Amino acid sequence: MQLEQQNRAKPNSEGWLRVIGLGPGDPALLAPAARAALSEAEDIIGYRTYLQLAGPFRDDQRVHDSDNRVELERARHAFQLAAAGGRVVIVSSGDPGVFAMATAVMEALEQANDPAWGTIDLQIIPGISAAQAAAARIGAPLGHDFCTLSLSDNLKPWSVIARRLQLAAEADLVIALYNPGSHARPHQFNEALALLREHRTPETPVILGRSIGRTDEQVIVTPLAEVDPAQVDMRTVIIIGSSQTRIIEAAAGRRWVYTPRWYPEAG
Template sequence: MNDANPLSPSSSPAPARSGSIALVGIGPGHAAHMTARAREAIAQADVVIGYVTYIKLVADLLEGKEVIRKAMTEEIDRAISALEKARQGKKVALISSGDAGVYGMAGPTYEVLFQAGWTPDDDVTVEIIPGASALNSCAALVGAPLTHDFCAISLSDLLTPWPAIARRLEAAAAADFVTALYNPKSGRRTRQIVQAQRIFLRHRSPGTPVAIVKSAWRRRQHIAHTTLAHMAEADIGMLSTVLIGNSHTFTRHGLMVTPRGYANKYGVSGEGRVTHEGEKAGRSLSSGLDGWLQSLREDLAAGHSLQALAARDGLPADYLQAALADPPEDAAAAETGQG
């Protein structure tokens, strides 16, 4: 039997415990939509850090834990606190609503970590645990608005210059993206949503469907369907996400749907689905890249100018010129031995 005093100088000290940071996306806030891994990470944590509203959403998981609540604009402070606690050997769960990597705490935390000299080989381990972002959660409540290409733009100009936001809005509107607007309006920021509407009306019909979801899957959830023309008149706040449809999006029976594009290739007859004339199942559209390049060559041969064709397609002339310089698909395949 070893009677040595564990506190004596001759005793070997216990190895330092390595800390960890779990960047946890808790989804929209309803327990049923939180992943099992997110719940596990919070359950295993010694310390839970988050914005006060998010802390309330996981209150049933916090018994016996150190809880650090921070205000809305204290993201960097949250990340610093997480690193300090992890350096002390604690398991830290730093929570974000939605997904930690989508307007969440993953970015600010890595900035703080890198500034502190952290590397992936550090004793402090970092894990990002994904969750459903607001655009996913809100889309599920209003139909299928994100079935085709979409983008997300934050209207918050607290950290991003407005000209940069306006350029992104202009690009998304012109390119016909379904667009999710995050942080659309607050008590102090009331004009940004009006400016976004103005930019989109330059490219979209006033009747374009818009869905506004507030507090998705939470106690005060509210859903409003409107149009681009009346979007700015709706009840919109910081807990709202605005979904603007593209030129093909429609609303039927209270559901907002963006077609995937099957009608461009297929029709329906008495025998079932049929492929439109000139199209091939499983192959690019006749107006896809190869078909488009072929039509450009034919139009140029017919006497149309490159500038006129660029204006018709809404693309830079130098891009058309570079694309036309590439060998046709069959020649490229022959060069690489593929076919």
């Protein structure tokens, strides 16, 4: 059965829940709708690093910070506050719908199966993702077909991740990688690099974007052969070019990277 959805209708309740994304961290890239939700909120919930980017807050606003690993608890807490009539915002980085809090909110809603939660005025406000922000800084590497993959094997087996990487490489998609692991747990990114090097030439342009839009922003362009895992941590988004991704050496030492719209006919 097909259904046209009107999830925007405001139900009969005072409380509401907004799941917002801060974008890359630069206020100039924060959606006005997200800014308005932060201003109207009574309760603001999130990982403390993101709350620091989202603030400052007023004395009449309650700020509930937490560790980064308790997404589901944070989501449940938000529903409880909203069901009790609160105006509640959950803060994510980037786009809440891309490897972020909107999924945990959906999981909490489904698991609770509580009509009082189901009738809450819930809105997800999209944001600009880290991959989009890094891409914009350097040109248009995501200008044509691409995929966005998480290397985290906390909640899925590494075999699924490896197979997805393999097929994405065969499909000649540009690949944006999230959650590449840390210096303490480098195995995911090392294995991903080894796999990608089997499918792409050593010269393939790779972009390492870190803290884009923040004061310590860094964008590195490197050939695939020279990527050093020591340059990558959990705040890095990695964009691996396709066979078509090109570098422009412009005037004044500037370089741009983009993926053209055209694709050559198979020989």
